[in-house]
Amino acid sequence: MSSRIPRFTHEGVKDAEISVHPFATEDGLGLSLTRFRRADCDDVVLVVHGLTLASDMFIMPEHRNLVTHLLDEGFTDVWAVDFRMSNRFPYDMETHRFTLDDCALYDHPAALAELRRHVGDRRVHVIAHCLGSVSFMMSLYGGAVDGIASVVCNSVALTPRVPLWSRYKLGYGPALAEYVLGFSFLDPRFGEAPVLTRGWMLSRLLSAFHRECDVRACHLLSFMWGSGRPALYEHRNLDDATHRRIADLCGGVGVHYYRHVHKMVEAGRAVKYDGRDRRFTALPDDYLAAAADVGTPVLLLTGDRNKVFADSNIVCHKRLEEAAPGLHELDMLPGYGHMDPFLGKNAHADVFPKMVDFIKRKAA
Ligand SMILES: [Zn+2]
Numbered sequence: 001m002s003s004r005i006p007r008f009t010h011e012g013v014k015d016a017e018i019s020v021h022p023f024a025t026e027d028g029l030g031l032s033l034t035r036f037r038r039a040d041c042d043d044v045v046l047v048v049h050g051l052t053l054a055s056d057m058f059i060m061p062e063h064r065n066l067v068t069h070l071l072d073e074g075f076t077d078v079w080a081v082d083f084r085m086s087n088r089f090p091y092d093m094e095t096h097r098f099t100l101d102d103c104a105l106y107d108h109p110a111a112l113a114e115l116r117r118h119v120g121d122r123r124v125h126v127i128a129h130c131l132g133s134v135s136f137m138m139s140l141y142g143g144a145v146d147g148i149a150s151v152v153c154n155s156v157a158l159t160p161r162v163p164l165w166s167r168y169k170l171g172y173g174p175a176l177a178e179y180v181l182g183f184s185f186l187d188p189r190f191g192e193a194p195v196l197t198r199g200w201m202l203s204r205l206l207s208a209f210h211r212e213c214d215v216r217a218c219h220l221l222s223f224m225w226g227s228g229r230p231a232l233y234e235h236r237n238l239d240d241a242t243h244r245r246i247a248d249l250c251g252g253v254g255v256h257y258y259r260h261v262h263k264m265v266e267a268g269r270a271v272k273y274d275g276r277d278r279r280f281t282a283l284p285d286d287y288l289a290a291a292a293d294v295g296t297p298v299l300l301l302t303g304d305r306n307k308v309f310a311d312s313n314i315v316c317h318k319r320l321e322e323a324a325p326g327l328h329e330l331d332m333l334p335g336y337g338h339m340d341p342f343l344g345k346n347a348h349a350d351v352f353p354k355m356v357d358f359i360k361r362k363a364a
Pocket of ligand 1: 235
């Protein structure tokens with residue numbers, strides 16, 4: 001095996017039949033599901049990545065990954081979606097004006113339809129991260145998908161909240177990046193850009209403020225995503241190989257999604273980006289408005305060092321509990337940040353068992 005882990009590899013999942021299932025959205029994008037199957041089982045699990053990530057976050061070869069953990073725990077039919085936020089596709093680095101409403105209306109319903117074509121009416125449980133979690137919950141609470149047996153949301157769900165510095169960045173960053181600096185997307189690989197290009201200059205400027213490690217992509221990702229050094233994870237939770245290849249796992253990000261997140265942060269809850277846009281009339285303006293009618297139990301997980309979405313899931317649990325008392329659960333992950341609950345080298349011991357325990361209890 002080469003010392004460098006190849007990108008987009010399936011080698012992290014052993015002893016499973018792996019198949020890729022392309023599907024299309026109503027607005028014309030090609031997306032895909034990857035199936036990891038050992039045997040048919042009554043409880044199918046679908047894992048949903050966050051923005052800038054991809055299905056790769058669940059199948060990393062350098063540690064015991066979530067898909068392998070689920071297969072070994074008896075969930076022998078696991079599916080990973082790559083939706084429009086995936087870095088396996090070019091969509092977010094192209095000129096676009098997608099928002100989380102697009103993901104909620106077009107992507108998750110199409111993914112579920114393709115999944116159902118193969119698994120029929122077996123129970124489907126979802127584990128989702130970051131803006132994959134927000135947009136999937138928007139689908140579920142907006143009535144675009146139903147029949148989900150349980151959902152695990154990491155870091156954030158229907159009440160995005162961010163630290164004060166991130167709030168400024170979300171407010172002013174997209175316009176500054178697009179109209180002043182000329183960046184339609186931000187790329188963790190700017191550190192490798194040719195000398196004196198704008199990307200190179202931004203990378204060098206940021207690295208001057210980030211002395212916590214020598215990985216320039218790590219500094220850029222902290223700038224892109226949160227408030228901290230580093231912002232996305234605790235360094236000590238990552239395998240060194242993961243830290244070194246972090247730009248393989250987290251791709252470039254178009255700045256427009258930040259505008260929708262900013263709108264939600266200001267509103268204190270998931271709201272539609274543009275209430276006048278007729279394409280989205282099927283979705284509610286306020287995604288928590290009908291929360292009492294949703295019967296799917298949700299486990300809200302958050303690291304106690306979450307420097308991206310702060311206490312979002314603690315607040316979300318409170319809101320959901322008010323709407324449907326006793327249905328939902330909250331669990332804290334001591335010593336963890338935003339993304340290391342999946343990317344961390346010890347996540348299989350500290351985090352995955354909490355997810356498995358919840359799903360097993362909801363599988364009855
Ligand atoms: Zn670092």
